[in-house]
Amino acid sequence: MAEHADRPAYPVGLRLSGRRVVVVGGGQVAQRRLPALIAAGADIVLVSPSATASVEAMADAGEIRWERRPYADGDLTDTWYALIATDDDAANEAASAEAERTRTWCVRSDDAEAATAWTPATGRSEGVTVAVLTAGAHGRDPRHSAAVRDAIVEGLRDGSIAAPHHRTRTAGVALVGGGPGDPDLITVRGRRLLAEADVVIADRLGPRDLLDELPPHVEVIDAAKIPYGRFMAQEAINNALIEHAKAGKAVVRLKGGDPFVFGRGMEEAQALAAEGIPCTVVPGISSSISVPGAAGIPVTHRGVAHEFTVVSGHVAPDDERSLVDWEALARLRGTLVLLMAVDKIGAIARALIEHGRSPETPVALVQEGTTAAQRRVDATLATVAERASAEGVRPPAVIVIGDVVAVGPATAPTAR
CATH class of the missing domain: 3.30.950.10 (Tetrapyrrole methylase, C-terminal domain)
Known part of the structure; x- marks a missing residue:
């Protein structure tokens, strides 16, 4: 592999649902990597004499099959993807050699240059998977990959990276709990919905700093200043939610704390349901x-x-x-x-x-x-x-x- 070290990796997404994947070694590396393989629907076989408590729990739950023994030649037969992650150098070399013979894509935790595949730093946001690899003349730097991934995913989540949806959006209302006041304490989902909103109806106790981040076209309505006086305020808020949703707008009702902890969120949800308007509830951190x-x-x-x-x-x-x-x-x-x-x-x-x-x-x-x-x-x-x-x-x-x-x-x- 040395002669190819300066070549970039070819990015590809593996579809492993129902396909045999072998993980050799049941330590911390396996513990980190197994959840994503399980989520991908892979048919996972773990080959290892021992495993961490978390990995053992995955086996007990039937999410993986655990063969409690060391690696043996032939374990990678009919395997689509292999992860080699033991502290036994000889076993790692033997398993890697078998993967090379059988043309099995193989990741090695101990020697990336000897592997035929690398695991990128991955993150997800609303159905989008971001995968980042660093390679080439400056060598692989997993920490840099992770930092780039985090920056991209955070940007997608908070709307600072524009990623318009080229599909028809369903109008409706999201009741979003904004948390106790610090704008960093809103949930990831709440912040993403704010970034996608056409109209935001905000409470006085919501995280006001987030309103400054909204694009210029977003209409912000101060719920504290909706007319009709104190007694009619909730009815006026309900009417505003209904009016804008029926106009085809994506509406966020930004509330302090959690919508259902003294937030009158259920009153608003009931009013929307009576009008047949879709409503999503996004819990918030309660004060x-x-x-x-x-x-x-x-x-x-x-x-x-x-x-x-x-x-x-x-x-x-x-x-x-x-x-x-x-x-x-x-x-x-x-x-x-x-x-x-x-x-x-x-x-x-x-x-x-x-x-x-x-x-x-x-x-x-x-x-x-x-x-x-x-x-x-x-x-x-x-x-x-x-x-x-x-x-x-x-x-x-x-x-x-x-x-x-x-x-x-x-x-x-x-x-x-």
Whole structure:
């Protein structure tokens, strides 16, 4: 192979569904490569005396056949593709020689130059597979291949690399959870749908920085400024979603956190369903977990809290509209996470204390969590109302009640 070392590899995609593939060696290399071969539908035979726990689990699940023995001549008979990845040099050489004799495409983890095939750095985005190889006069550099792959895939996912779809798109609405505020915490799928949208109807608490990245032709509608007043706001949002979808537009409803965690996402999905409009729900990272985490607070911790409860605090405990059993919550030993509760925290703290929760229970208020403006104010149930007022805590803020507040590291992690 030395005389061909300066020649570029010829790129090709192997269709291995139902075809015999032999993997020699059950270590870390096999563990990394097997999932893609399984996904390709290959008929996989693993030849190895031992295997990692993950590889063994694949065999136990019936995804591969495992012959628990060393390589033997003839193992590559009728094989389309072979991966040689053992720590036995003699076995690697023998298997490679058999692959050469039988004209079997063969990858070697120990000696790429002795192989007849190379495994590219691959990534996928919406049905597109990106495969990158570096070769030639400067030699193979897998790390450079991986870096190029990552840049391309990320560009396809976030829309910074234009890849227009030359097909008719189906109009509809995607309810996208934007996460707690940091634009990097939106899901990959959510960011891709944003890049493909014709219309974006955005919440005030959504990741606003992402709106600056949208192409000029995208219409951005501020849901907080849709007319008809506070009482009719949700109906107006529903009407806007329906109107633009019926006009043949790809619409993204960008919401803070997760659409179905106090996000009224189901109301919007029901309104769309009633009009026969396709709706896709893209879950988001809920602020109920991510914001405490960004402030160094685990909502559960071994030996401290075995459960956490997320509660909407927009209605006071003594309000007849409240659906929350505050007496039951006060008896719980785990963590309480309150959303939309800044202006009701005094009444909530009093209710919890009245029903038996200790006044000394630690409380943390995390304002604008995961953003550059994040700040944390600590108190107890007995002092939280006074502390929140004195410190000028304002929405959006997540309030954490429980012993986990005192568990975190001495120095809280950075917000972004």
